[in-house]
Amino acid sequence: MDKYLDIRNGQVFIDVGAHVGKYALRIAKRNPRSTVIAIEPGSLQFNALIDGINKNKLKNIIPLNIAAWDSTTKLKLKVYSIDAGTSSVIPGMPGIGHLIRVENVEAKSLDDVVNELGLKRIDWVKIDVQGAEFRVLRGFRNSITRFKPRIVIEIMEFNREKVSKFFEEVDYVCRHIPEDESGMYFICVPKN
Numbered sequence: 001m002d003k004y005l006d007i008r009n010g011q012v013f014i015d016v017g018a019h020v021g022k023y024a025l026r027i028a029k030r031n032p033r034s035t036v037i038a039i040e041p042g043s044l045q046f047n048a049l050i051d052g053i054n055k056n057k058l059k060n061i062i063p064l065n066i067a068a069w070d071s072t073t074k075l076k077l078k079v080y081s082i083d084a085g086t087s088s089v090i091p092g093m094p095g096i097g098h099l100i101r102v103e104n105v106e107a108k109s110l111d112d113v114v115n116e117l118g119l120k121r122i123d124w125v126k127i128d129v130q131g132a133e134f135r136v137l138r139g140f141r142n143s144i145t146r147f148k149p150r151i152v153i154e155i156m157e158f159n160r161e162k163v164s165k166f167f168e169e170v171d172y173v174c175r176h177i178p179e180d181e182s183g184m185y186f187i188c189v190p191k192n
Contacts, residue, residue: 004152004177004187009033011123014149016068016110016136020048021061023126028058035060037117041067041077041105042087062117068129069107070139077103088130109139122147128154134162144170148190152177155186 005023007013009031015024018038028036038061040046046065053061067075067089075089081097089107114122122143129136133155137144144151151172155163167174167188174188 005124005126007031007034007124012119012121013037013124013126014110014122015039015126017126017128017130018049018063019045019128021052024049024061025052025056025058028053028061029056032060035062035119037062037064037113039064039066039068039110039113041065041075041089041103041107042079043103044079045087064113065106066113067105067107067132068110068113068127068136068139069132070109070135072106072108072112075105075107077105079103086130088132090131110136111139111142114143119143119147122149125149125151126153127151130154131156131159134159134166137163137166141166141170144172151188153186153188154184156184 005027007027010033012035013027014037016039018024018040021038024036024038027034038049040049049063053063067077069075077087077089079087079100086097127133127136133153171191172188173191174186177185177187
């Protein structure tokens, strides 16, 4: 997926579902003049992200310990199997392991995050939120139409129709990332 996140120095990248920072840390290191906003609701994953930022002495990452959603609210984050460290705010996510714990997390829309941070541009977004992608996109509509970022997104099968309709409404075209064997990762770009 790295070749689909072609962030250039000075661009703004939002990593939604940053986990421990696999993409956020690498992109921030490669592009010291870029701004990276790393959003991760899970407490253990967020702490690992902060450790990575500190160990690499990165000053261009803004870590946010929240869940991206379509409104400001509190959600229950279900954390599954320790090995994968997968978590989701969507109840009853199939096939992602056994439930380990539930965390109460703050949630807000990406439009609110963008406004609070005073962002003047967004060039790239990665969204990997284990089934919450439609709710995340609904709370990001204004910024998508304003800034027209390129978006790499995991779309769960049960969300495909709603997410496809959303991208059509904001005049985007999506295509499957061919190297992705799961069939869930897409790159979505503005038509114009």
